[in-house]
Amino acid sequence: ERAPRPGALEGRRVVLLDITKNRGAEFLDRIEQHLRRRGAHTVRDAKETFSRPASNEVIERVAIHGDLVVEGLAD
16 A cells, blocks of 8 residues: 655655666656755665665665655666
């Protein structure tokens, strides 16, 4: 079941998770600009490789440092 969407982004901590596919960081750069304009605080993190699930360490960092997460899927 999906978690409810927040009413606003201001003051929220958003983790931008790069899965390390081509141009994913570029996509997240643009998203980060939009989020910051709306008052969100952003944190960047990355998976070790796109071909495997995120490690427990990455999942834990996302859970600790973020209220929301955006996963950068790009090619």
